[in-house]
Amino acid sequence: MGFQEVIDADGRIEPxxxxxxxxxxxxxxxxxxxxxxxxxxxxxxxxxITRAPSLRRKVILVAKVQDEAGHGLYLYSAAETLGASRxxxxxxxxxxxxxxxxxxNYPTTSWADVAAIGWLVDGAAIVNxxxxxxxxxxxxxxAMTRVCKEESFHQRQGFEAMTVLSRxxxxxxxxxxxxxxxWWWPALMMFGPSDAESPNSAQSMAWxxxxxxxxxxxxxxxxxxxxxxxxxxxxxxxxTLSWDGEHYRYGEIDWTEFxxxxxxxxxxxxxxxxxxxxxxxDGAWVREAAEAxxxxxxxxxx
Amino acid sequence: xxxxxxxxxxxxxxxxxxxQRLCEWAARSPQLEEDVALLNIALDLLGSARSLxxxxxxxxxxxxxxxxxxxxxxxIMELDNGDFGRTMARQLLVSGYxxxxxxxxxxxxxxxxxxxxxxxxxEAAYHLDHAHSWVVRLGDGTEESHARMQAGLDDVWPYAxxxxxxxxxxxxxxxxxxxxxxxVLEPAWRAxxxxxxxxxxxGVPSSDWRPTGGRHGLHTEPFGYLxxxxxHLQRTHPGASW
Ligand SMILES: [Fe+2]
Ligand SMILES: [Fe+2]
Numbered sequence: 001m002g003f004q005e006v007i008d009a010d011g012r013i014e015p016x017x018x019x020x021x022x023x024x025x026x027x028x029x030x031x032x033x034x035x036x037x038x039x040x041x042x043x044x045x046x047x048x049i050t051r052a053p054s055l056r057r058k059v060i061l062v063a064k065v066q067d068e069a070g071h072g073l074y075l076y077s078a079a080e081t082l083g084a085s086r087x088x089x090x091x092x093x094x095x096x097x098x099x100x101x102x103x104x105n106y107p108t109t110s111w112a113d114v115a116a117i118g119w120l121v122d123g124a125a126i127v128n129x130x131x132x133x134x135x136x137x138x139x140x141x142x143a144m145t146r147v148c149k150e151e152s153f154h155q156r157q158g159f160e161a162m163t164v165l166s167r168x169x170x171x172x173x174x175x176x177x178x179x180x181x182x183w184w185w186p187a188l189m190m191f192g193p194s195d196a197e198s199p200n201s202a203q204s205m206a207w208x209x210x211x212x213x214x215x216x217x218x219x220x221x222x223x224x225x226x227x228x229x230x231x232x233x234x235x236x237x238x239x240t241l242s243w244d245g246e247h248y249r250y251g252e253i254d255w256t257e258f259x260x261x262x263x264x265x266x267x268x269x270x271x272x273x274x275x276x277x278x279x280x281x282d283g284a285w286v287r288e289a290a291e292a293x294x295x296x297x298x299x300x301x302x
Numbered sequence: 303x304x305x306x307x308x309x310x311x312x313x314x315x316x317x318x319x320x321x322q323r324l325c326e327w328a329a330r331s332p333q334l335e336e337d338v339a340l341l342n343i344a345l346d347l348l349g350s351a352r353s354l355x356x357x358x359x360x361x362x363x364x365x366x367x368x369x370x371x372x373x374x375x376x377x378i379m380e381l382d383n384g385d386f387g388r389t390m391a392r393q394l395l396v397s398g399y400x401x402x403x404x405x406x407x408x409x410x411x412x413x414x415x416x417x418x419x420x421x422x423x424x425e426a427a428y429h430l431d432h433a434h435s436w437v438v439r440l441g442d443g444t445e446e447s448h449a450r451m452q453a454g455l456d457d458v459w460p461y462a463x464x465x466x467x468x469x470x471x472x473x474x475x476x477x478x479x480x481x482x483x484x485x486v487l488e489p490a491w492r493a494x495x496x497x498x499x500x501x502x503x504x505g506v507p508s509s510d511w512r513p514t515g516g517r518h519g520l521h522t523e524p525f526g527y528l529x530x531x532x533x534h535l536q537r538t539h540p541g542a543s544w
Binding site: 051054059065164169279283285296 | 450
């Protein structure tokens, strides 16, 4: 079967199968940006590991950040099946030529932000990623199956942490509300621009990479999340939010903010990139040593 | 506190404080695999810390509400991470020690200690393997990595000696078959560590300087910052649960 027949039959493309160059390129870019998001996402949450308020929460958070590093690893490996190399992809990230999710350019200023990220950001990631488990490219689909299992674990833990805060002291409740106020709109932006302004969507749909439009997925997230906020006794920061009998109608998203953050002008873009590049540069001597050692061992073996 | 509680708390504090230090590597490590590995080691140590602290009292009260002089970890656990070489040097010395410690304690007359040790010994063996492989790669890698690895090792080495101190608490518990005997641990530890260092083409440091005091609540200056960071939320919101 040729590429288009496999796609039409809703089958899977595997690394050795023939595929159009544009399909390969689109996937490499999407998978790489996804991988970059996983590793940059370690920063805002890693920010609270050493300050986690109980040992149980600390352990949960360490395990979560560790999972995100693991997600980065699977995803870079998935990209490598398409002929890209992790080294080159990281270089594209470090030089600003590839992006990562805008959500991670917002600061985590309180402990409740860690809970809110688990609840909202992992929650939105799941809505985005579950359809990718049926993506036409096999290695990406399989990586997503594994990732989604862990993300749903993160989402439940985040919601549970949020529940404890919202039932806690007045200061904790305030912390929780404040976190929802700051993360709600950026979470909605995670689904990307409206369908009309999303030029690549149609092609990705035709290739079976994308299954639902950005707006459909965003709506699904809002419908799932608003009742959860109600349960927590927290107020979604959208005065126009209303139930129309089928869906929650939400207000206008500030796309100017989204595109500004995308372009590099969010509150933490510079910080995140600076941190990432510094970690990479600080580790160069270690990676070089590992290579030099391996080369010596190979020479000895001959 | 009974001698057994004191002894249990010392090892719980060792695990807690080193676990907390390793957490500082999150998202900062030389490569993604190391983010996974270092956090994995931190998780193991925090897990042991929780089990040990819970045998003495409430884990969170002990971790978050004690003042500095009440912490009885050895000072090596609290040392700054420094570069990756120094972190691996510390890990080699500590994991080399913990493998032997947990091995000995897995047959302790105290069931609580023996239970924790039985699980921790497998984890520590992995931590030691991991440190071993990095110390060798860095020691026998490039000129720069060799120099950094040796410098990190020289820095942390004197602090390792505190792990083998015996005071009345230890001596009395050794006599009862509860504690591991430092006099037995030390030569075995030297053998383990020296073998790795030789393979790594590194010099075995010698030090007449033996910093001490951790077991009795005397700590280094950086430790105050570690505690301030770790404890601040619990202390800012007294009585809140999380
Ligand atoms: Fe993830
Ligand atoms: Fe996650």
